[in-house]
Amino acid sequence: MIEIDEQVVSLRDARSVRICGVTAEHAAAFSEFMRAVSEESPWSGMMPSEVRSQADQRKAFEEQDEDGLHWRLGVWDDSTGMIVGDCSMTRTDRAKFCHVARLGIGVRDGWRGVGLGRIMMERALDTARRDPDILRLELLVFAKNSIARSLYLSMGFVEEGMNIRSVRQSDGSFDDDVHMAIWVGD
């Protein structure tokens, strides 16, 4: 997939962040970020106990980097060294499906609502449109996650259907998983 150019951006609240690719050397910061989001956000698909350890994450990144089917963008707060946002696109190598990339995104609590999600989505869409191997970008979002759904709709994603009650939250309540996608080929 297309490489990620490093970029420093100013957010709506005047804080600055640095955007760059996430590699195996960032495994510790990435695991910490994933654990933080999964601990506080009901919209994460992972429980904290399911987040990979630093060692497992490093191994996973190393393996992913060999196949060239993964794109991982990270946003750093350099004043703390923490990752505050991530966005990824993943393809399969199966011939009938390899034109499809699956998108994932998350922003750390305290950094939401200031434009980071939209900036990362724009970077992902721009990359997908320039990559001749990607024709369709798709994602799954919990139905009750209205902020994320409105962001994706505003970027041109279409809601194609949903898996009813396929999500069970830790409090026992159910949610639906909405399938959204955008065609980025010609």
Ligand SMILES: CC(C)(COP(=O)(O)OP(=O)(O)OC[C@H]1O[C@@H](n2cnc3c(N)ncnc32)[C@H](O)[C@@H]1OP(=O)(O)O)[C@@H](O)C(=O)NCCC(=O)NCCS
């Ligand atoms: C969903 C998420 C990625 C959006 O990122 P973000 O940085 O908070 O979003 P942005 O600040 O770029 O806002 C994008 C849009 O979302 C909507 N939005 C953001 N915050 C909102 C709020 N508090 N209330 C209502 N709408 C809101 C607005 O439509 C906004 O559009 P605008 O750019 O015209 O203002 C982020 O909130 C997040 O990580 N949430 C927790 C985990 C999660 O939901 N992951 C996605 C799983 S599919």
